[in-house]
Amino acid sequence: MDYELTADGLLARPSLGDGDVLGIQLCGKHGARVTVRDIGGQLYNLEFSGVQRLLCDGFAQGNIISAILITTRAEPYVHTVKRLLGELYPSVEEPYRTQHERWVGDLTRKVADGHLTLVEIAPSYGCEIFVLCEAVKINPVNA
DSSP, rough: OOOOOTSSSEEEEOOOOOOOOEEEEEEETEEEEEEEEESSSSSEEEEEEEEEEEEEEEOOSEEEEEEEEESSSSOOOOOHHHHHHHOOOOOOTTTTHHHHHHHHHHHHHHTTTTEEEEEEEEEEESSEOOOOEEEEEEEEOOO
């Protein structure tokens, strides 16, 4: 299924705002699937291939989606990249500080150049999910 984004990179179609994250599954060596349900009850799989990093934080009994942001061929928010990669402790010294900033910059450029895609599933309640991958597909689950 094709998906549509707003000019800001927010997922517009399918409309998954106020839907639920139901689960996460690792698929093979570099794949992942997030299963979600829209407010009408339709299930969708967000299929990620070429996964380089995945972070899920705060998974709860109810995981309500506020918005899904998909960024590729555009400059991602640096705070989102740093959230996914991890922040450095203030006591971290050189050369590790410079290496980390270089890593953040390299991955930011790969997203901006279209070589990688950064996906953020922002919650109204429950888990937030960040995925850095080569590609994402959104497919309805047929019952």
